[in-house]
Amino acid sequence: MTKSTISRRNFLKMAGATLGVVAAGQMLPPAVAEAARRHNLIDADGDGYIPTLCEMCVWRCGVRAKVVKGRVVKLEGNPEHPHSLGRLCARGQSGLMTTYDPDRVLHPLIRVGKRGEGKFRQASWDEALDLVAKNMREIQEKYGPQAMVFSSTHNLSQVQFENLLNGYGSPNYGTQRSLCFNAMVTAFLLTYGIEEPARNYDNVKYILLVGRNLTEAISTSETTALMDAVARGAKLVYLDPRFTKTAAKATEWIPIRPGADAAFLLAMIHVIVTERIGDCDFVKQYVVGCTDLPTAMAEYTPEWAETKTGVPADTIRRIAREFAAARHFALAHPGWRTSNFVNSFQTERAIATLNAIIGNVFEPNGCLIAASPEASGVPLGKPPQPPYPRVTAQRLDGVPWKYPLVPLKLGVFQEMRDAILTGQPYQAHGWFIARQNPVLSLPDRNRTLEALGKLDFIVTVDVVLSDTAWFSDVVLPEASYLERYDPLAVVGGKIFVRQPVIEPQGEARSALWIYKQLGERLGLGDYFQYADEEDYIRQQLAPLGLDLEQLKQKGYVEPPPKENGSEKTDYVFNTPSGKIEVYSETLAKAGFSPWPAWEEPPVPAPGAFYLLTGKVGQHTQMGTQNNQYLHKVQDEPRLWINPEAAKGLGLNDRDLVEVTSPVGNVRVALQVTPAIRPDCVYLTPGFGHLSKGLTTAYGVGASDSVLHVTYTDPISGGQALSQTFVTMKKG
């Protein structure tokens, strides 16, 4: 636990003062309270529970918010939501403190000092929106719409964000996916035709996690399901250069050499296909390339893999046999953040193949479900809108002209930053950023800051002064997830709503409102044909004949049952062949290996270390470090180093060291621990904030982004976050 910058009592005073201005004489302001009363969610005193959706990470659990006299006092997991099943993780539990963060931005801000100086003045919405629209129009007229870059990731309001950028006519859409799961998504799209297969732990007996640190990179219901499976006696094999909390729960931890996961998995495939212990019937019927697979995998013997991974050949052989023996009850997890090495795409292809050759991809018995968990099959409505203007300009991130296989909606974020900096193939002039933090998320922070310097205009939508907002010209205050509506979310066949449980504080407004206001000022009103947030949701529900009032009451509605309930007997995959493409003609045509293949990763020079990154259970990326509850329960973010390596450098626990990579250096305290390989160091991401507007997070830890070198996988566009090598000295 680390220092607390503010006592709860002071915090309550401050929050109370803020709220007091809004509420003035009325504990719960009208709109939200009246609706909640009408639905018997709260009583006459304003006390009760209101169902909504979490936004402390992208898993989006169902929440029941306890409200007392117009204040959120406690969040509970909604037992009826498949992602929470009544539970919330530390981040979900802490969500009210993100809403009541004393550092919340509650009014539009316009920069008055130099960029990065943090000097802003409060402005009215009209003034701020007019200024944004004026700048965006000027850029459009002077340089064309492509000179304006838009970025935002995975919010429920994304669909209207996309309307803004597509209506405006820019091809430059930056998601942060390439820093996260491009390798996984691209590999599974090419192999199965789906972005991310769902996992089924109901009957699983053998689980292979390749760096998927599920007890720290928590997806609540999935983490619970994993722990249930382990308690039932399922075997958990975990590959990671670090002894994480997941490793502590694993039956077998394999401290594999970084970058060598693919070698381990290819050797497993080799064993299974040469010993013919997979599901041959399944493979013949559903997999492309099955006859040639043994030949294609011939060189990947366990003995060969031992030289790459440092894992004994016998161990690999045994695990391959155990995995195949568990058959439909085995699961090789697809992973999540798979941006580790430029060969991570091959790792993911090998995982996809491993699942295919044991035939586990069918419901109800299989442990991997060849359907995306987000594929809803529920035909929601949408406000009417005209077609988008035709865009002819190239994308700055090189998709598809440089990266032909990267899906447009994923993109290559780090490449976009580099294009802003170099002005190639053309110069960008403005950046519209919605609750994203490229300053801290992108590799090579110095380079990102330099790129920001090339832009005429930067506007950020956020709930606090993130590092990116700190460097912006205008900051638009979004209502927190407990204060606003968003478009609907379909999970497990049910339609869930995020609805306000309290009135927005200050002048904060929903993204739906902000985008519409801006759209109208840009002459794009036709893309925003909704009167307000409730009207938007009503239009979504209209084709189903469902009612918003009903939805607000329970937090979800079930759509009417579909007419044909016929079971699929013969599965067709959404790939060119309709089968699982272990052999991919698409890859071959693009000039890449059609088979899952080994690509030799770089290794550190003598005296240098792999710099590893990874999650902790108490934070989400770089966005939650200012939450006082999470700050209270977090570990001090120190640099992990193995005792043997520390001894070699004459360093001790808690020593302050200067860590140097090819692109930057940071000072950070050491944590000497045997929980990491001697050739690696590890730093928790999301610390080392630059924004002094984050009074809790500022001054804590160091940023791994300062050290990360930009390396991009040419197939998936994924950034290789573990491919940076560092040296260190006492400092």
Place this chain on the structure above:
Amino acid sequence: MATKKRYGFVIDISRCIDCRACLVACSAENNVGMQYTRIWVKDTGVKGEFPKLTRTFVPYNCMHCENPPCVEVCVSGATYKDKDTGLVLVDQEACIGCGYCVEACPYDARYLDRARGVVDKCTGCIQRVLVGQQPACVTTCVGKARLFGDLNDPNSEVSVALKNAKAVQRLDYEKNGVDTDPNIYFINGEIDDPSIQPRDPRYTFAQESWKTLLVPAVLAGIGLSFVGQATFFAKQLMEGEKEFEE
């Protein structure tokens, strides 16, 4: 002490992932000050030599002992074991913040909230339990490591979990004439690590003197003043209440 219900916790050590959802849930539910916590996840740290390593997480809070040493040393009567629920509670209106109970607790399960001048601790979320909910830490536990219920009821979730457990351990403090008889049962894991063991209660000289000298003296004082008042009252009764009549 026999109570109507005997609420306690069963902790499945094998299931704790140290995510600390329980810590945040507790702080939010009970308005715990930012520098304090009522509950913990004890961590043995990484043991062994690379790559043969282990690490154990042990959810931890007030043991709601059958014989709580904290109740024993409380000078104001603020700390008590609730007769209905068996939970060990602090009446913070009555607490004078002397902190003796903090020193006496072998589990370090209490703290002195300096801002408020009172002792605070896990209450088993009695405010939730009395309306049929589980404590906040239990409800949200992502690994399902924390269970709570009436140990007197053979059909409660905790009793059933104990029945089915392979190994059950407690952190009983049984020394120097004290036997805490705690109501947290740990299953499916080891709690032998020194970092998790109870410590000897600390009794300060002041505390000892308070208990042995001051308390009797004060009680005697109160007694004497009562006798004095009674005498005065009796005298008044006998003499009538002339001065109160108008």
